[in-house]
Amino acid sequence: MPSRTLLTSTSLVHAALRSHVEGGREWPLLVWAPGPGVRMVSSAVLGGGIGAREWVLNAQVPPGYDRRDPVAHLRDLASDAGLTGPGVGLMTAASVTDRRHAEDGGVQAVVTAGIGVRGWAAVPGSGGVAAQRPGTINIVVSLPVALTDAALVNAVATATEAKTQALVELGADASGTPTDAVCVAAPAPAGTEAEPFAGPRSLWGARLARAVHRATREACEGLLAAERSGTPVA
DSSP states (O other), X not given: OOOHHHHBOSOGGGOEEEEEXXXXXXXXXXXXXXXXXXXXXXXXXXXXXXXXXXXXXXXXXXXXXXXXXXXXXXXXXXXXXXXXXXXXXXXXXXXXXXXXXXXXXXXXXXXXXXOSSOBOSSOSSOOOOOOOOOBSSEEEEEOSSOBOHHHHHHHHHHHHHHHHHXXXXXXXXXXXXXXXXXXXXXXXXXXXXXBOOOSTTSHHHHHHHHHHHHHHHHHHHHHXXXXXTTOOOO
């Protein structure tokens, strides 16, 4: 079992690349473990919501992944990686090895992307309730300053706007994919000290937006180029 100490890093861009076995073959697993003293907000199936979290893992799984126990599966992967305590678990059928990272003014972003199934958020139809499936564009962001609960939620909105901006600029004709996921991490507030804003025109929100925008563009640009040349895209 890997040592938790070896996985621990305050720097998101130094997340460790590990592997796990699913369907009889090895798949990559990206692990970032900043340790205690961090709060995260996430839409992830494991560790979603707002609260103290000590690690994030982004697990690549086979295309067509259909397990009905993604939460239990992610918990097992975290345990196998030597992670303990509360954390956030993401999944994707896109390449985790081909992750892209960007930094702006102390804000770090890591994006893994697959855009084979994409579209606009507001479309006709009633939608439906379906089992959780692996996210396709997974965004993980780390800020060096504490944020209030409201600012954490605002940061998710800003990251999503930046992602969509990158897709539109690349000509993807989409706001995202149906299973995108996001996680934003920030230090736990010391007393009452916390940034109240993370919108795109605030100091830290602007930095977050630029980092996510750049990482998303870099993650998706080659995929779109391959698609336009007739190469199948994940």
